[in-house]
Amino acid sequence: MAARNRVFRFIVIPSLALVMVTSGGAPLRSRVLFQESRVASAESECRLGAQEDIRRVVFIQFDNVHFRRDVPNVPSDLEQMPHLLSFITDNGTLLTNDHTVPISHTATGFLSTITGLYPDRMGQPVSNTYRYFTPSGASRNAVSFAYWTAPVFDVSGAGQTNFTPTMIDERGKIAPAPWVAYTRSHCDVGIVGMANTVLENVAIDIPTVFGPNSPEAAAVRADNKQAFADFVGIGVHCAQESGLCSAPVHARPDLLPDEPGGYDGYMALFGHKYVAPVINPAHPLTDINGTTIADSAGRVGFPGWDSLTAAVALGYTATMLEAGISVTYTYLSATHDQNPPPSSPPFHLAFGPGEAGYVAQLRAYDDAFGKFFARLAAAGITPRNTLFVFSADEGDRFVGGPASPSGCDGVTTPCTYSVLGEVNLSLRGLLATQRGNTTSLQIHFDSAPTVYIDGNPGPSDPVTRRLQQDASRLTVTNPITGAVESVTEALAGPAEMKLLHMITSDPYRTPTFTLFGRADYYIFKDAADCASPCVAVQRPYAWSHGTIDPEIMQTWVGFVGPGVRQSGPTDEVWADHTDVRPTMLALLGLQDQYISDGRVLAEIISPGRLPDSLRTRRETFIRLATLYKKINAPIGDLARASLSVSTRALAATDEPTYARLTQQLQDWTAERNRLAARMKAALYAAAFGSDPISEGEAHALIEAGESLLDRVQNAAGSEP
Numbered sequence: 168m169a170a171r172n173r174v175f176r177f178i179v180i181p182s183l184a185l186v187m188v189t190s191g192g193a194p195l196r197s198r199v200l201f202q203e204s205r206v207a208s209a210e211s212e213c214r215l216g217a218q219e220d221i222r223r224v225v226f227i228q229f230d231n232v233h234f235r236r237d238v239p240n241v242p243s244d245l246e247q248m249p250h251l252l253s254f255i256t257d258n259g260t261l262l263t264n265d266h267t268v269p270i271s272h273t274a275t276g277f278l279s280t281i282t283g284l285y286p287d288r289m290g291q292p293v294s295n296t297y298r299y300f301t302p303s304g305a306s307r308n309a310v311s312f313a314y315w316t317a318p319v320f321d322v323s324g325a326g327q328t329n330f331t332p333t334m335i336d337e338r339g340k341i342a343p344a345p346w347v348a349y350t351r352s353h354c355d356v357g358i359v360g361m362a363n364t365v366l367e368n369v370a371i372d373i374p375t376v377f378g379p380n381s382p383e384a385a386a387v388r389a390d391n392k393q394a395f396a397d398f399v400g401i402g403v404h405c406a407q408e409s410g411l412c413s414a415p416v417h418a419r420p421d422l423l424p425d426e427p428g429g430y431d432g433y434m435a436l437f438g439h440k441y442v443a444p445v446i447n448p449a450h451p452l453t454d455i456n457g458t459t460i461a462d463s464a465g466r467v468g469f470p471g472w473d474s475l476t477a478a479v480a481l482g483y484t485a486t487m488l489e490a491g492i493s494v495t496y497t498y499l500s501a502t503h504d505q506n507p508p509p510s511s512p513p514f515h516l517a518f519g520p521g522e523a524g525y526v527a528q529l530r531a532y533d534d535a536f537g538k539f540f541a542r543l544a545a546a547g548i549t550p551r552n553t554l555f556v557f558s559a560d561e562g563d564r565f566v567g568g569p570a571s572p573s574g575c576d577g578v579t580t581p582c583t584y585s586v587l588g589e590v591n592l593s594l595r596g597l598l599a600t601q602r603g604n605t606t607s608l609q610i611h612f613d614s615a616p617t618v619y620i621d622g623n624p625g626p627s628d629p630v631t632r633r634l635q636q637d638a639s640r641l642t643v644t645n646p647i648t649g650a651v652e653s654v655t656e657a658l659a660g661p662a663e664m665k666l667l668h669m670i671t672s673d674p675y676r677t678p679t680f681t682l683f684g685r686a687d688y689y690i691f692k693d694a695a696d697c698a699s700p701c702v703a704v705q706r707p708y709a710w711s712h713g714t715i716d717p718e719i720m721q722t723w724v725g726f727v728g729p730g731v732r733q734s735g736p737t738d739e740v741w742a743d744h745t746d747v748r749p750t751m752l753a754l755l756g757l758q759d760q761y762i763s764d765g766r767v768l769a770e771i772i773s774p775g776r777l778p779d780s781l782r783t784r785r786e787t788f789i790r791l792a793t794l795y796k797k798i799n800a801p802i803g804d805l806a807r808a809s810l811s812v813s814t815r816a817l818a819a820t821d822e823p824t825y826a827r828l829t830q831q832l833q834d835w836t837a838e839r840n841r842l843a844a845r846m847k848a849a850l851y852a853a854a855f856g857s858d859p860i861s862e863g864e865a866h867a868l869i870e871a872g873e874s875l876l877d878r879v880q881n882a883a884g885s886e887p
Contacts, residue, residue: 212408213354213493215554215755217776220729222552224349224494224755225484225543228280228361229559230273230472231501231710234263234723234736237565241521241577244502245723247529250537255557258550259727260771261736266720266743267561268801269667270294270615270681270713274311276560276744277362278334281345281496283748283763285668285801289342290335290676292669298611298619299675301328306609306619309333312367315344316422317375320368331673332425334363339672340425345748346404347426348757349494350433355411356404357446357487360475360498365402366437369394376419376437396461396468398438400475401483403445403492405434411492417441427760439468446490454482455535455542475500476528477535485542502528503710517709519567519584521577554728554754558747562719563712564686566590568647586647588704589689589711592654594618594638594682596694596701602637606630608679609692614713616690617678624679626660631679632817632825635660638682639818643702645687654690655814657683657715662832663813666839667801668764680817683810686716715810720802730754730776740770741793743800749854753777758855762847764799766792767854780852780859788853791846791865794872799843805876808883809835835879842872 215221232244245252255261267276268285274294275286286292294311299319301307307328313320319329336342346356346364358365366372369387373394377383387394404421405412412418412434421435436442439460443452451459451467455478461467462474470479477499484497500506503525505516518525543549568586575582594616598604607621618638624630641654659681664670670677684690689711694701712719724747731754745765752758753767754776769777769788781788797804809832816828846868852858 212406213352215352215354215493215757216729217756217778218729219756220552221554221755222493223488223548224354224554224556224751225488225497225548226281226495226556226751227480227484227497227499228277228557229499229501231503231561231563231712232499232559233562234261235562235718235721237520238570238582240574241570241582244529247526247578248533248536250533250540251557254536254540254555255725255727256735258733259555259725259731260734261723261725262738262740262742262768262771263723263736264738264741265558265722265724265746266741266800266802267722268292268744269669269683269715269720270613270617271561271715271719272613272713273560274362277498280558280560280744280747281361281364282342283745283759283765284336284342284761285745285764287665287668287670287672288337288764290333290671290673292664292671293611293617293676293678296322296611297676298609298617298678299329299673300619300623300677301675304622306621306623310368312362314366314372314375315363316341316424317371320371322370329673329675331675335671335673336425337672338425341423343427343759343761344423344430345496346494347423347430348752348759350404350406350421352757353406353408354493355406355409355491356494356496357442357484357492358402358404358496359480359483359487360400360472361496362498364404364496366399369399373398392462392464393466393468396466396470397440400469400472401437401439401442403436403442403487405436407432409434411445411490412436415441415445446492447486452483452486454478455485455538456482472498473500473504473506476506477532477539481535481539485539488543488548489546499532501710502532516707517587519570519582519587519709520565521570521575521582522584523577523581526577526581550727551729554726554731554751556724556726556747556751558724558744559722561712562722563710564716564718565709566647566687566711567709586704587709588706589708590643590646590687591703591705592643592684592688592690593692593694593697593699593701594641594654594690595692596697596699597641597643597654598634598637599695600697600701601641604634604637606634608634610690611678612689612691614686614689614711615681615683615715617681620679626662626679626829627822627826632822635680635817636820639814643688646702646704647687652685654684654688655682656685657810657814658817659683659810659813660817660829662829662836663809666809666832666836667806669801683714686711686714686719715802715807726750726754726771728754730773732771732773734771740768741796742768743796743802745800746796753854762851764847766795766847766850769854778854778857780857781854784853784859784862784865787860787862787865788850791860791869792850794869795843795846795850798839798872798876799846805835805839805879808876808880811883812879831882835875838875842868842875846872
C-alpha cells in the first residue's frame with residue numbers, strides 16, 4: 168500500500184477525507200503558449216549556480232519506487248519507466264546506493280531529504296503517525312503530516328495536550344524550513360504534495376495558517392471535502408519581490424518565527440483554489456494529459472496524495488514551471504498500489520510485481536514522464552539550464568508467494584499471485600500467549616513498532632526490562648513460507664535510539680523502546696491472546712517497510728543538470744537522504760544557515776564546479792566524508808554494529824550485563840557525537856566556506872573515527 172496514507176488505515180479523521188482524480192479532458196495548447204510567455208520575465212531575479220547558469224530546480228521524490236528488481240524476472244519500476252531512467256542515466260548520475268533513515272517511512276524519508284537533517288533535529292523519527300506520552304504517563308496518537316509551523320497534530324479526539332512544534336529541532340523550536348534558502352535568493356518555490364511544506368489537513372493546518380476565525384476555517388465547517396480540495400496539498404512560497412504573491416488578496420504571511428537569521432516580509436499562497444488562478448488564470452489546471460484536476464466527486468482541486476500520480480503531479484509541476492516559478496518540489500504516489508484507490512473495499516489494493524495493474528500503472532507513469540520532459544523542453548527547460556533531482560523516500564519488501572506462471576516477466580507475460588499480503592502479528596497476543604506477559608502498553612503499528620508502556624516507566628524499570636526480554640524471544644510460524652521465525656530482528660532502548668538519531672528535543676515523544684521486526688511482518692497490538700488469531704495474511708497490503716531490512720533501507724537518487732557529472736548508474740558512492748540537500752545547494756551556489764547532517768557528494772560534481780577550498784583537497788574531503796557517514800549515519804556501519812549490542816543488552820536476563828552494555832552505548836554515542844561535530848564543521852567549511860580541510864586534522868579525525876568503529880564492531884561480534 169502507499170506508505171503516505173498508512174496514517175489513515177486506523178485513524179478515521181473525517182476532516183482529512185482523501186479524494187481522487189476523475190477523467191475528463193481539456194486542450195493544452197493555449198495554456199502552454201500563455202505560460203511560455205511568462206518564463207523569461209520571471210527568471211530575471213532568480214539566478215543559481217556559481218556561473219548563474221541554472222535557472223530552475225525540479226525536485227521529484229517518489230513514494231516507494233524501486234531501481235532494484237523485486238523478483239528476478241520482472242523489470243524494476245525504473246526499468247519500466249525508460250523515459251525517466253534514460254533521462255537520468257544519459258544526462259547525469261544515478262546513485263543506486265542511497266539510503267533512508269530509520270524508521271523507514273514516507274514522512275521521515277521525505278523530511279530528511281528536503282532538510283538534510285536526521286530526525287533528532289527535525290522532529291519526526293517515527294512516522295507516518297507516532298505516539299507521545301502525556302504527563303500522566305498515558306500515550307496519545309499524533310500524525311507526522313502537518314504544516315511546518317503547526318503544533319503536534321493530536322488526532323485522539325480528547326483534545327490537544329502537547330503544543331510543541333510538529334517539526335521540532337534540537338533547540339526545541341520550529342526546524343528550519345527548506346524553502347528559505349531559495350526565497351532569500353529571489354526564487355519562488357512551488358510545492359506539489361511535498362511533506363509538511365504545504366497544508367496537509369484541514370483540521371490543524373487551516374487554523375495554523377489562516378486562523379480559526381478565517382473564511383477558510385468557515386469553509387471547512389461548511390464542506391470539509393471541498394475545503395480539502397481547495398486548500399490542502401498545493402502551495403507557493405514566494406520571494407519578497409515576487410509578483411505571484413504581491414497582487415493576490417489570498418496570499419498569506421509566510422511565518423517562520425524561529426528561522427535562523429529571521430524571515431520577515433515573505434508571503435505564500437496555500438491551496439489549489441489560490442494557486443491555480445495565479446499560475447494559470449485563463450484555464451482550469453489540468454494533468455499532463457489535459458484532464459481537469461478534480462476529485463472522484465468532481466470537486467475541482469487537489470485530489471489527495473494517493474491520486475498524485477505522475478500525470479496529475481507532473482501536470483501541476485509543469486504548469487508552475489511554465490508560470491515562471493523557478494523551484495518546484497513534487498511528491499509522486501506509489502506505483503504498486505491502485506492509484507487512485509478504489510472507492511469501495513478493498514481499499515489501497517496492492518499489486519504484486521508483474522501483475523497487469525502494476526505494469527499498466529508503470530506504463531502510464533512512463534508516458535507521463537515522456538510528455539513532461541517534452542513539454543519542459545518546448546518551454547526551454549532542459550538539463551542545460553535546470554537542476555533535476557529524482558529520488559524515492561524508501562525501499563520496501565514485497566510480501567507474497569511465488570508468481571505464476573513460472574518465469575513470467577509481467578511485460579510480455581502477466582504474473583499472478585495466489586498468496587499476496589503482509590503478515591499481520593498481534594504483539595500483545597503473542598506476549599500474553601507465549602510469555603505470559605500482559606503489561607499494559609500501546610504501540611505504533613509498524614514493521615518496526617515503537618512501544619509505549621502505560622505509566623511511562625524508565626528504561627531500567629523491572630516492567631520495562633521484562634517486556635524487552637520477552638519481546639526478544641517471540642516466535643511465529645510464517646504462514647507464507649512455513650518457517651518458524653523470531654519476530655524480532657533488533658531492539659533499541661533510549662540509549663541506542665539516541666545513537667540512531669531517534670531522540671528529539673521533545674522528551675514526551677521518546678518511546679519506551681523500538682522493536683525492529685522481520686520485514687515480512689506488520690505488528691499490531693490488537694488481540695488480547697492468541698485464542699484470537701495472532702498471525703494472519705492481510706490481502707490488500709503486500710509491501711512492507713519501516714524496519715531495517717537492506718531492501719527497505721536502500722534506495723536511489725538521480726542528479727541531472729549543470730555541474731553534474733554524466734556518470735550514469737553507480738553503486739560505488741554510499742549516501743543517505745541527508746546528503747541530497749547539501750549536494751543540491753553546492754551545485755546551486757546556495758547555503759543554509761545551519762550545518763546539515765548530510766555531506767556534499769563531491770564524487771558526482773564536475774571538478775570545475777567545486778569551490779577551490781574543496782577542489783584542492785577533494786580526495787581528502789571524500790575520505791573524511793565517507794568515514795563521517797560510516798560513524799554518524801543512522802544506518803551506517805557503526806549504527807548497525809551498535810544495534811547488535813543494543814539487542815543483546817535489552818534481551819539480557821541479568822541486569823549487570825544490561826547496565827554494562829547500556830553504558831557502553833552511551834559512551835560510544837558521546838564519543839561519536841564529538842567526532843561527528845568536528846567532521847561536519849570541517850566538511851561544511853570546505854564545501855560552503857573558504858577553508859580547505861587540513862590534512863593533519865582530517866588524518867586525526869579519520870584515525871579516531873576508525874578506532875571508534877573498530878571498537879563497536881568488535882563488541883558487536885563478540886560473544887555475549
